[in-house]
Amino acid sequence: MRTDVGVNVVEYFVLHEADGDATLAEMIASWTGNGTAEQRTDAVPLLRQAVLRLASRGLVEVTPGHSPADLADTLAEPGSWASPSPLTLSVTEAGVPYL
Helix, strand or coil, X not given: CCCCXXXXXXXXXHHHHHCCCEEHHHHHHHHCCCCCHXXXXXXXXXXXXXXXXXXXXXXXXXXXXXXXHHHHHHHHCHHHHCCCCCCEEEECHHHHHHC
């Protein structure tokens, strides 16, 4: 029996952005429509939560590799969302059905 329940709108966006690899900076720019610095800052918590949920379910992979425990701390660092971003997101095989 499947226990997963799908993805929400923000997670769906993250999956599509990660299809073909995306830096966190590119993702936030896309989410805000290349918005202002304030809009980008405001969007980080929303996207951060989506990335953490998807990664915990094995639907996306953050590179360079991070364990689930330290990923939350890494994504909390402002530099991880800055441009150029040191982190890239990729869809895993488990995430493909949600695209």
